[in-house]
Amino acid sequence: MKNKPLLLPDSLKKVYDPATFRRLGHQMVNQLADHLEAMQSDTPGKVLAYQTPDEALDFWEQHLASDHSMEAIFSAVFAGSIKVHHPNYVGHQVSVPAPIASIAGMFSDLLNNGTGVYEMGMASNALEKLITDLVNKEIGFPDTAGGFMTSGGTLANLTALLAARRAILSQDIWEIGHDQPLAIIVSEASHYCIDRAARIMGLGTRGIIKVPVDEAFKIKTDLLPKYLEKAKAEGLEVFAVVGCACSTATGSYDPLSEMADFSEANNLWFHVDGAHGSGVVFSKKYQHLANGIERADSVVIDFHKMLLTPALSTALLFKNELDSYKTFSQQAAYLWNAEKAQEWYHSGKRTFECTKLMMSTKVYAILKAHGKEIFGDNYDHLYGLARSFAKLIERQDDFELLLTPEANIVNFRYEPDTRLDLNLLNEKIQNTLVEQGNFYIVSVVLSGNRYLRCSVMNPFTDEKIFAALLNEIKEIGDQIRSS
Template sequence: MRSHLLNDRTAEHYRRSVTDGVERVAARLAATGQPFTGTTVDALAPRVDGIDLDRPLHDTAAALDELEEVYLRDAVYFHHPRYLAHLNCPVVVPAVLAEAVLSAVNSSLDTWDQSTGGTLIERRLVDWTAARIGLGPAADGVFTSGGTQSNLQALLLAREEAKTDAPEKLRILVSEAGHFSVRKAAKLLGLGPGAVIPVPVERDRRMQAVALARELERCRRDGHVPMAVVATAGTTDFGSIDPLPEIAELCDRYGVWLHADAAYGCGLLVSPTRRGLLAGIERADSVTVDYHKSFFQPVSCSALLVRDAATLRHATYHADYLNPRRAVAERIPNQVDKSLQTTRRFDALKLWMTLRVMGADAIGGLFDEVCGLAREGWRLLAGDPRFEVVAEPALSTLVFRHVPAAVTDPAVIDRANLYAREALFASGDAVVAGTTVGGRHHLKFTLLNPETTTADLSAVLDLIAGHAEQYLGESLDRAC
């Protein structure tokens, strides 16, 4: 029905519908007392499956009522201070406003004739970010869907720059704590299963520069071609930042592309107090940033930056109907010339509005707050005999586990921690993440909400300990 097409004749219908939706979400946010309701797949799936999509409701209010039942009521709300699980941030209001604008206008950022000012805004933000990194006057980049896509494109560029006739000899070196998307990218690029070489890490989960030098030398000796070293500036579990200056020196020495995966740590680019933690990132050939992690932007909002704009040619293809070659000579700025994607949302607008309303220092200040909270949380855990914490935080994550005094069997302790996490999620009182360290199950706080307090952390630790002790007590009763 044409009455639902957004145009000049339906502007008032659009205003009423969006206002109704915004009011529903605002009411839900205001009434949310815990991050999750504790619903299960078995409880929720029948409600979703029972909806007949071939029988529309023909009423926006009714559709929103239904949405309350199947989504809004049981969503996991990242804005709640006891959501402590994954790298999901609460989002800032200017970015949400931008999301509404960009969705309604629906610009596509592949070509100039689909976006006009949107292209210029994205390019300006690419230049701004590259300058914050320190990549130099020849830098360029493009917005992406996230760190996985950025890492894939960076490694594509590195592979092409390696200029080898023996792709089976190509190697990528990344720390043991690096992101899994590096292995995924290697597979998508047609590299063999042994193409990714894991480099050992120190106790603080930073790449060992000495081990990297050893692996680079081994590649040379064995006739392999190291096409890229991936240095991580903020690992997912520990927030650890690899020794960027030392890695850059080795890459220079061996003539290897250096990619810095700063998907998590990019918030340091605007930090008033912690920018020095990224010293050396300016020497990278390419950098991944995820604004939707530590810049408090809605998903998706990410970018790949490169030191040399010319390297982006490896992602360039021309189509007569879209970006013909003559457009380059005519200096028409088509972003599809740099991107793995064709149709692409105007996600850059979210960052633009955030910078124009809040400013970079305000964003960095929020990230500083959560990094400071992680330090307080580490002291809390280190002083609590019920827990052991693995490493001091570099950014805003804490990996730890409950260690009952009366139990020594590591497998039993593993099960108690796993049970505690699942029971906590089922209760809806808080959400924490899990991971493994040395083959043993651990829990993880990922702190990205400045509204979270040490009192929240302490309360969640009490809940975890209570669930773990309940499991151990029931296990003992069963054994008797």
């Protein structure tokens, strides 16, 4: 008996209907363009229409249970999302995406090339090579350098430390595991993902040697020899030193040249977590902050922080490209014929991801639309804005500036009366600011004190906005005090 041909169900046909896609896509682009216009107008509205987690869950549960048009669904997501293009967005270090990169994102989402193997992303793999080569050149790495892209700074730091362990230690831990306790040396101000990476690698608490920072929140390099000797005396084998370019909480750049001297002298891998600030190499004005980065063995750079790209889009760069193949030495015969060959175009040989987003397309769109100079312009502008914000704070009697910023991260607090519990006051101010939704800022505890923390990420933020923010903080602070 002949089998009946299997017919494509209408339900699936509908999923891929080009006319619906065209109509909704245009509508969505119009909605987002209207949003951009509104964000650049004199009346941008709130940066955040705050809901408590219970309210948000309740809203979406009711939404799920009822029928909505696609337009209404997008509008609801829009209403429930923070607006990073709002000039009053001065919160976490998330980029304010260049619209061209978002278009590239939609484009690459539909193409959905998995990228891990060459033919599943010929364009995106080749573009990754061009982009990482470009950044390597800006860093000042030699021609031996190479790199690839991966999903975020957290993953990139772990990937780098795995390569470091393989490169420095004689035993092949990938194959045989390790008995000897291992360690890395980091600044106590490093991002928590370094600590997390070390623990994932089995280093444990004692394998993460945290070196204190000075009053500018930079690692005290004069302590490095002492900490290394102590580790050795305790039987630890240190294989890497991690520098911050820059640190998350205060935007402080570690003295990278001194760290490179120390690493070289002691045959240690020198890794720079430059997720936020290593892109400063594109800026003529501020590139000196990262002097010494060219001596690192590996560098992480997040395009989705200071380089105008939507998340996630990160590059991991190696001074010697051969080292980048040391992270994994695994058999995956169904993916690659030559397991051990160093083939840059098979992205997945060097990344955690098997399937990976076409992230290079977004960066490339920015580069072609605006030129690489746009990256330097963004650093110059945002770092400059942070400096003027800091000066404004310094001129106020009732505010304390923690530190003159090196990057675009400004920490300060309202202190109308030093007899008050300023930690509690500033914590309440930040909570109220978020709930009111006119500004978005965060807070951080440094040296035992709570500070309000602003990352100036949006080029449309200006000095008038800083003044208005300080006013609102004062108003809220005074209301809290009087109540």
